[in-house]
Amino acid sequence: xxxxxxxxxxxxxxxxxxxxxxxxxxxxxxxxxxxxxxxxxxxxxxxxxxxxxxxxxxxxxxxxxxxxxxxxxxxxxxxxxxxxxxxxxxxxxxxxxxxxxxxxxxxxxxxxxxxxxxxxxxxxxxxxxxxxxxxxxxxxxxxxxxxxxxxxxxxxxxxxxxxxxxxxxxxxxxxxxxxxxxxxxxxxxxxxxxxxxxxxxxxxxxxxxxxxxxxxxxxxxxxxxxxxxxxxxxxxxxxxxxxxxxxxxxxxxxxxxxxxxxxxxxxxxxxxxxxxxxxxxxxxxxxxxxxxxxxxxxxxxxxxxxxxxxxxxxxxxxxxxxxxxxxxxxxxxxxxxxxxxxxxxxxxxxxxxxxxxxxxxxxxxxxxxxxxxxxxxxxxxxxxxxx
Ligand SMILES: Cc1ncc(COP(=O)(O)O)c(C=O)c1O
Numbered sequence: 001x002x003x004x005x006x007x008x009x010x011x012x013x014x015x016x017x018x019x020x021x022x023x024x025x026x027x028x029x030x031x032x033x034x035x036x037x038x039x040x041x042x043x044x045x046x047x048x049x050x051x052x053x054x055x056x057x058x059x060x061x062x063x064x065x066x067x068x069x070x071x072x073x074x075x076x077x078x079x080x081x082x083x084x085x086x087x088x089x090x091x092x093x094x095x096x097x098x099x100x101x102x103x104x105x106x107x108x109x110x111x112x113x114x115x116x117x118x119x120x121x122x123x124x125x126x127x128x129x130x131x132x133x134x135x136x137x138x139x140x141x142x143x144x145x146x147x148x149x150x151x152x153x154x155x156x157x158x159x160x161x162x163x164x165x166x167x168x169x170x171x172x173x174x175x176x177x178x179x180x181x182x183x184x185x186x187x188x189x190x191x192x193x194x195x196x197x198x199x200x201x202x203x204x205x206x207x208x209x210x211x212x213x214x215x216x217x218x219x220x221x222x223x224x225x226x227x228x229x230x231x232x233x234x235x236x237x238x239x240x241x242x243x244x245x246x247x248x249x250x251x252x253x254x255x256x257x258x259x260x261x262x263x264x265x266x267x268x269x270x271x272x273x274x275x276x277x278x279x280x281x282x283x284x285x286x287x288x289x290x291x292x293x294x295x296x297x298x299x300x301x302x303x304x305x306x307x308x309x310x311x312x313x314x315x316x317x318x319x320x321x322x323x324x325x326x327x328x329x330x331x332x333x334x335x336x337x338x339x340x341x342x343x344x345x346x347x348x349x350x351x352x353x354x355x356x357x358x359x360x361x362x363x364x365x366x367x368x369x370x371x372x373x374x375x376x377x378x379x380x381x382x383x384x385x386x387x
Contacts, residue, residue, distance in 0.1 A: 116149075206230060
């Protein structure tokens with residue numbers, strides 16, 4: 001009765017980990033959460049106030065399918081601060097980056113068309129591709145290349161059925177960024193094949209010493225995926241945006257009208273205030289806090305013998321090589337959770353390339369919890385007699 005794509009969707013291990021962690025908490029134990037890919041901070045107060053006001057003002061109706069003009073114009077100004085002019089007409093407000101991925105898959109793929117994605121990478125990407133009959137083709141990007149593909153990799157993987165590529169910078173689960181040169185080179189190649197290049201910038205702002213803020217500073221004809229979920233701390237509001245090349249505006253409008261009618265009205269009115277000075281100050285402080293957590297966790301894990309082969313340049317993840325434990329990362333994660341109440345995500349959630357030796361630790365928890373987590377991981381290694 002169900003479509004064949006259902007059988008191709010793998011279970012999302014992190015949800016199993018989360019479920020198990022909740023069960024352990026319900027038994028009365030404290031769990032340290034390194035598995036969750038969302039900021040632990042509440043949405044900044046100015047955004048919440050704007051959301052409350054929007055409700056009182058009766059902003060409870062459909063909006064234009066591409067989103068309200070004021071929010072699109074704020075996003076355009078945000079790009080302008082980074083030195084790029086983006087016509088607000090090219091900006092589409094979506095239901096999270098997930099809504100943006102749905103639109104792009106419908107826009108760009110016919111059944112049988114291939115889209116290149118990375119291993120390791122964000123696991124849901126392939127589900128969006130399959131949704132419209134597309135076929136994901138994997139680019140393996142190991143630690144030796146910063147977990148990001150090169151133009152040569154894209155070229156080698158490109159087949160007659162390939163229509164484009166989806167990359168993320170910084171990426172999930174690794175936090176590594178594409179170098180500016182890589183973006184330009186890949187874009188040149190993709191353009192020569194008349195393909196599309198989607199760049200997922202959902203962790204924009206949560207970066208350290210990045211050479212660029214948006215790929216749009218380097219290349220104009222990208223499809224950009226972005227979101228209010230991560231830097232702006234609005235995961236549950238379900239709001240994101242796309243920037244599309246001018247030629248795609250009409251087609252995306254038609255799709256957005258039909259598929260979603262409009263993004264959440266309340267969330268949009270609230271998100272306008274995500275760009276006010278007070279909120280931007282809060283977001284900057286939180287980004288700084290993520291940096292401190294990253295340093296603490298990375299140093300602590302290294303001390304315990306773990307390898308962080310490529311230090312992240314952004315996001316809130318460490319992709320850690322656990323091979324010195326001689327354990328499969330799935331066993332490591334489930335035993336660490338069951339026996340020591342520390343939750344983390346096994347590499348197999350993000351692909352199959354050497355995934356048995358990688359674990360993702362998300363530092364979406366406070367400093368005190370990170371210290372406790374490190375202590376417990378140390379206890380686990382001692383109990384398991386890992387040298
Ligand atoms: C790389 C990446 N892209 C897209 C998403 C989807 O985010 P949302 O739909 O909350 O905007 C996520 C969520 O974790 C992600 O890590």
